Amino acid sequence: MYPYLPHTDEDINKMLKTIGVNAIDDLYSDVPELLNRDLNIPNSISEINLKRSLREKASLNDNIRDFGCFRGGGIYNHYIPSIVYQIGAKRGFLTAYTPYQAEVSQGTLQIMYEFQTMISELTGLEVSNSSMYDGATSVAEAILMAGRINKKYKTLIANTIHPEYIEVCETYLKPQEFNLEKINYDKKTGKINITDLKNKINDEISSVVIGYPNFYGIIEDIEEIREIIPKNILLIVVSNPIMLGAFQSPGKLGADIVVGEGQPLGNAPGFGGPGFGFFSSKKEFIRNMPGRIIGKTIDDNGKEGFVMILQTREQHIRREKATSNICSNHAHNALLAAVYMSIMGRTGIKEIAMQNYHKSHYLYNKLIKTEKFEPVFEGTFFNEFALKSKISIDKINKKLHEQKYFGPLNLEKITGEKNIALFCATELNTKEEIDFICSFLEGII
Amino acid sequence: MKLIFDKSMNGRTGFRIPELDVPKENIDKKYLRKELPNLPETYELEVIRHYDELEKLNHSVDKGFYPLGSCTMKYNPVLNEEIANWENFKFIHPYQEEETVQGNLQIMYELQNYLGELTGMDAVTLQPAAGAHGELTGMLIIKKYLETNGFKNKTKVIVPDSAHGTNPASAKMAGFEIVEVKSNINGTVDIEELKKIMTEDIAAIMLTNPNTLGIFEKDILEISKIAKSNNTLLYYDGANLNAIMGKVRPGDMGFDVVHLNLHKTLSTPHGMGGPGSGTVGVKEFLKDYLPKPIVEKSKEDKYFINYNIKHSIGRVRSFYGNFLVYLKAYIYILSMGSDGLKRASELAVLNANYMKKKMSEYMNMSHEGICKHEFVIDGSFLKEYGVKTLDIAKRLMDFDIHPPTVYFPLIVKEAMMIEPTETESKERLDIVIENFKTIVEEAKTNPDIIKKAPHNTKISRLNELKANKELNIKY
Numbered sequence A: 001m002y003p004y005l006p007h008t009d010e011d012i013n014k015m016l017k018t019i020g021v022n023a024i025d026d027l028y029s030d031v032p033e034l035l036n037r038d039l040n041i042p043n044s045i046s047e048i049n050l051k052r053s054l055r056e057k058a059s060l061n062d063n064i065r066d067f068g069c070f071r072g073g074g075i076y077n078h079y080i081p082s083i084v085y086q087i088g089a090k091r092g093f094l095t096a097y098t099p100y101q102a103e104v105s106q107g108t109l110q111i112m113y114e115f116q117t118m119i120s121e122l123t124g125l126e127v128s129n130s131s132m133y134d135g136a137t138s139v140a141e142a143i144l145m146a147g148r149i150n151k152k153y154k155t156l157i158a159n160t161i162h163p164e165y166i167e168v169c170e171t172y173l174k175p176q177e178f179n180l181e182k183i184n185y186d187k188k189t190g191k192i193n194i195t196d197l198k199n200k201i202n203d204e205i206s207s208v209v210i211g212y213p214n215f216y217g218i219i220e221d222i223e224e225i226r227e228i229i230p231k232n233i234l235l236i237v238v239s240n241p242i243m244l245g246a247f248q249s250p251g252k253l254g255a256d257i258v259v260g261e262g263q264p265l266g267n268a269p270g271f272g273g274p275g276f277g278f279f280s281s282k283k284e285f286i287r288n289m290p291g292r293i294i295g296k297t298i299d300d301n302g303k304e305g306f307v308m309i310l311q312t313r314e315q316h317i318r319r320e321k322a323t324s325n326i327c328s329n330h331a332h333n334a335l336l337a338a339v340y341m342s343i344m345g346r347t348g349i350k351e352i353a354m355q356n357y358h359k360s361h362y363l364y365n366k367l368i369k370t371e372k373f374e375p376v377f378e379g380t381f382f383n384e385f386a387l388k389s390k391i392s393i394d395k396i397n398k399k400l401h402e403q404k405y406f407g408p409l410n411l412e413k414i415t416g417e418k419n420i421a422l423f424c425a426t427e428l429n430t431k432e433e434i435d436f437i438c439s440f441l442e443g444i445i
Numbered sequence B: 001m002k003l004i005f006d007k008s009m010n011g012r013t014g015f016r017i018p019e020l021d022v023p024k025e026n027i028d029k030k031y032l033r034k035e036l037p038n039l040p041e042t043y044e045l046e047v048i049r050h051y052d053e054l055e056k057l058n059h060s061v062d063k064g065f066y067p068l069g070s071c072t073m074k075y076n077p078v079l080n081e082e083i084a085n086w087e088n089f090k091f092i093h094p095y096q097e098e099e100t101v102q103g104n105l106q107i108m109y110e111l112q113n114y115l116g117e118l119t120g121m122d123a124v125t126l127q128p129a130a131g132a133h134g135e136l137t138g139m140l141i142i143k144k145y146l147e148t149n150g151f152k153n154k155t156k157v158i159v160p161d162s163a164h165g166t167n168p169a170s171a172k173m174a175g176f177e178i179v180e181v182k183s184n185i186n187g188t189v190d191i192e193e194l195k196k197i198m199t200e201d202i203a204a205i206m207l208t209n210p211n212t213l214g215i216f217e218k219d220i221l222e223i224s225k226i227a228k229s230n231n232t233l234l235y236y237d238g239a240n241l242n243a244i245m246g247k248v249r250p251g252d253m254g255f256d257v258v259h260l261n262l263h264k265t266l267s268t269p270h271g272m273g274g275p276g277s278g279t280v281g282v283k284e285f286l287k288d289y290l291p292k293p294i295v296e297k298s299k300e301d302k303y304f305i306n307y308n309i310k311h312s313i314g315r316v317r318s319f320y321g322n323f324l325v326y327l328k329a330y331i332y333i334l335s336m337g338s339d340g341l342k343r344a345s346e347l348a349v350l351n352a353n354y355m356k357k358k359m360s361e362y363m364n365m366s367h368e369g370i371c372k373h374e375f376v377i378d379g380s381f382l383k384e385y386g387v388k389t390l391d392i393a394k395r396l397m398d399f400d401i402h403p404p405t406v407y408f409p410l411i412v413k414e415a416m417m418i419e420p421t422e423t424e425s426k427e428r429l430d431i432v433i434e435n436f437k438t439i440v441e442e443a444k445t446n447p448d449i450i451k452k453a454p455h456n457t458k459i460s461r462l463n464e465l466k467a468n469k470e471l472n473i474k475y
């Protein structure tokens, strides 16, 4: 017997008799006999042995809870309150599907409605969907959406957007014959190079994509950029949701679409997935938005309730004419974020954002004092920053690993830049460990 | 039910952060928000109660029968959840050095191989985040392969009228035009019709097999022959693999590219609509086109992440896919084993045929004969009583049954698509079969009770028109 399969031999015999066949194989008489062997997959094993074998594999990993972590680059080490896991583990959420039948999915629908509200509050835009696959695919879909709105097919993207996001955009846009051109950054500030942006703007441009903060942690001047680009060109801002707890919202500064990776909101790093992509825009663009949107309405008795809305944009109705092919999104990760935001509240998330700011600056100042690093940019940064290293970054990381720390990200592997280290500090990095790694690095030659 | 925002009280918080232990850095006020985002101010017990109440408003597999055709709502083992929560899996940064993530990489490597074996494919990418994302990835692979090999003229993709909506949407996103092929009266692809539309410019055919009517495309070998002779590739939508694991493999039937919804056949939970995982497998000749990166094993038995793939279509998402999701699929594969996976498929098919047979005593089926893991009811026979499929769906809720998929596939009038899955017992099926029977009786004798259903849920039928017209999408 298998633990998940209920059928006894007696059940099977009775059922076959009812159907009117002799054996289960008779139910496969229309299938060609092509696989006349067992699958080359091990035979089933018991829970006890399975756990043993997975424990062994798990032991080959080092995790960022046991190790201190100064690494970001798109996935961040934030504290996740215990309640987030406990609520996320509720089977009424975990084992439900898309709320196709609203009357028996009000839990899911209300959570998504609350989630949409919270994301809109952070981004400063009127409408949000109920999640996308990740930050990278959200950017790609935002660019496609802009093209649907203004019927132009060229996008300027800051080359300080996460390099993997740019690669994903290239993959998504190529078949649509959408051109992607990069905007350079200012070598001194790390912000977008305004002259380069001005030079590249023309009538064919559909949208401009900038980071807030960008891949190097630098905060862009959204208002200034908005003033430069003509009204009919859409401004897409890729943001970090934690920063938005305390810093100005991109929507208020003139962004038309705000997207990003939602992992920092209560989601574990999980080796890079799953997290979720968040997606907001101005209300006037809602019919061009990809993904699921939940709306409030009333039932037959006038009681308030929620349903999926604007489904005529979606693939199950519109097929090839849909705004996007996205069907399953990352609803459960959005739930974790909603619980996280509920528990933090507006003052909690502000405090987290401020601590990330202060801790990363404290780390920055201390690292400069070691004289092993030099600043790269002058711009204001949030929770991570790039430094030029005088010592091999791989060596630094090796030494730090011996001390049970994950050091900075070596950008050579990500952007190709030599000797540039991307350091990150969050609310989880204590003064004690920052002091320790800085004095430790001071001693390295 | 009250929204969390209505429960907010200024000055409450559910979390205490340690005091800042470093000196404060100056910050230019122009960067800061003047008004804080309106997130709720509440406290831990309130949040617990809020979500507890919400959980009760959901139907779920754990709560009861969930025969949502095409979506494969099988039981999601708690063991998978427990292991995916271990710190050495959950708290791993994607940019850790390879030496510090050998466990994860080994799991990815082995899973790639298992999924390849299960589908009859030679190489697998774990990157796509859901089924539709896998379809897009697969179609991009096909496109790049054809372009690289001198078939630039191939600009169209054939999709049956019974296919899931994501199929045409994904092919379109990959830059193809869609050609629809009609199903014949048996519910399968019409071979003559197919031959007619198989022009030189056809890049691929996307098929679900068994198809969304639960019928096996028994002419699959011939379809594959027709495609091959036209240099057309065959794409397999693996949402329905739960019918055939260990019995027959898409690769052996002639398919070149396959996506699998791990959140269906391989039991990773649907999570209210995600996260899923839409891994893609390809035959050897397409290996160099997979998205990057891919996990490989060195001669020294070290696992590494290879970014160097010759004709790669590029990246389809950041990092390496939904690791925590496919870890659960990996655990499921090992718990079931090759023997158990095959058994699961056989019993899924047994359950579906048992229900179909018993229910055809009082309901009309879209197609006669044996089905695979799901079957479709043609609800139009209820029309004479003024009852629609949607009404039946709503009435089922009063019996604690989640409605089956309705109005899909589009080619069946008043369609209702039932997929019991292998994790339901004969006793449960017998009860459900009786419940359906009761409802059909009611349709004949007391249709009002059905048209006004559901009666036992906290919320009754919702005004969708109003929701779409008035657009209230946030607090």
Ligand SMILES: Cc1ncc(COP(=O)(O)O)c(C=O)c1O
Pocket: A326, A327, A328, B070, B071, B130, B131, B132, B133, B164, B166, B167, B208, B212, B237, B239, B240, B261, B276, B277, B278
């Ligand atoms: C037949 C079929 N194909 C594709 C999909 C799309 O999968 P996903 O929702 O994971 O994108 C689904 C599920 O919705 C399906 O049932």
